[in-house]
Amino acid sequence: MSATSTPYTQEMIMIHRVFRREADQLRQYVGAVRTGDVARARQLADVVREYIGGLHHHHSGEDELIWPLLHERARVHDDLVSLMEKQHEALDGTLTEIQRLLPHWAATAGDEERDALVAAFAEHGRILHQHLADEESLVMPLVEEHLTLLEWELVGKNGLERMPKDKVFLALGAILEDATPQERAEFMRKVPLPGRIAWKLIGRRQYRGWRASVRGEAR
Structure with missing residues (x-):
């Protein structure tokens, strides 16, 4: 149990730091791979897949356990919750594009394949950074106000059990x-x-x- 009776939403900010850092670093690492270095490309492709799985995992927990409660209890702020859902959809689109490009680059480590993947990561990062900033500044205060401590801790427990x-x-x-x-x-x-x-x-x-x-x- 937390020492407070309200959700400790700083945990969400800690997790967001991971996604910000990993998205930015993966774009840099992919961009630095030498033409034809298939071994490095395959290694990073595995890391990219883990990143994609982790972000999907994180967002599915919010979609299932946070947004429905806020839609029900914070109806005056329904537009903000809907914005989070739309941003999740936009991020899913960027991840789909990365997944589409990834096998071609991993197989060849070619210049064109690498540059296309870097561009896809840049677009993903742009939307990700905006989404995380909006979620932290606009929605986490709603979580603190409208979710109980047990409901919040269920989000973390759910994430751990599915990992x-x-x-x-x-x-x-x-x-x-x-x-x-x-x-x-x-x-x-x-x-x-x-x-x-x-x-x-x-x-x-x-x-x-x-x-x-x-x-x-x-x-």
């Missing part, structure tokens, strides 16, 4: 990467003790290894 077990530590590492000490403490406080121990013993190293492989960093 592939082998991706949990990668997701946790991504969320904690740019978190402030206060955000980190609040987020980890909700993780059961066995999970916190596993993160320290296994998960943190797993995430660093994945990050080094994708970004070309020293571990």
Whole structure:
């Protein structure tokens, strides 16, 4: 349980940081792949697919557990909730285009295929950044006002239960990467003790290894 009786919507901002960072970095990484470097293209294609799956997963939770409640309880702000739904549809369109282009680039690492994918990521990022900013500034205050703490925590629980077990530590590492000490403490406080121990013993190293492989960093 949270220390407050209202939803801790800062969690949503922490998750949004991940999608902003990953979308921007993936566009840069794809753009930096040398012509013909199929091995790197295939590696990044797998990461792009994971990103797409993660964003779909995140948005489906909002579509199922947040927007219907706000439509029901915050009818005076129905236009804002409808805007979120329309932005989700627009983002789905950009992801569909990325998915269409991805196999061609992964197979060839060609210049034209790479440039088309970078352009698709640029358009995706433009819509994503606008959507996340609107959601944080316009809709999270409605969540704090109209959703109960239990309803909000169900969103997080639903997301965790639907996540592939082998991706949990990668997701946790991504969320904690740019978190402030206060955000980190609040987020980890909700993780059961066995999970916190596993993160320290296994998960943190797993995430660093994945990050080094994708970004070309020293571990």
